[in-house]
Amino acid sequence: MMDTVSDRRLKPRINCDYPAVVRGQDALGVKFEDHTTLSNLSRSGLYLRLNRALSQGDRVSVTITLTHPFQAPEPHRLAASGIVVRTEPHPDGGFGLAIQIQHYRFL
Numbered sequence: 001m002m003d004t005v006s007d008r009r010l011k012p013r014i015n016c017d018y019p020a021v022v023r024g025q026d027a028l029g030v031k032f033e034d035h036t037t038l039s040n041l042s043r044s045g046l047y048l049r050l051n052r053a054l055s056q057g058d059r060v061s062v063t064i065t066l067t068h069p070f071q072a073p074e075p076h077r078l079a080a081s082g083i084v085v086r087t088e089p090h091p092d093g094g095f096g097l098a099i100q101i102q103h104y105r106f107l
Contacts, residue, residue, distance in 0.1 A: 013042040024060035080104040
């Protein structure tokens with residue numbers, strides 16, 4: 001499901017619930033690969049939640065499966081790499097991460 005978010009951003013942002021895999025190193029320097037759901041996406045950034053802390057400036061890669069009800073036999077995927085620009089702790093112990101996309105390609 002996708003909805004356009006109306007706010008003061010310069011680039012349109014779409015609310016979504018696409019499955020995603022995030023890879024990188026956590027705040028302790030431990031490599032990880034976590035499965036999560038993308039919350040929103042724009043041309044220059046994305047927002048998702050993880051159960052681990054990352055720091056501003058950390059580099060991550062994200063592979064997003066672009067699901068659709070009338071999807072082709074092979075799902076379309078977007079591979080992106082970027083930098084964490086904001087980390088928001090949530091009451092449940094998880095973290096919301098805003099990631100600025102530096103490079104992307106469709107798979």
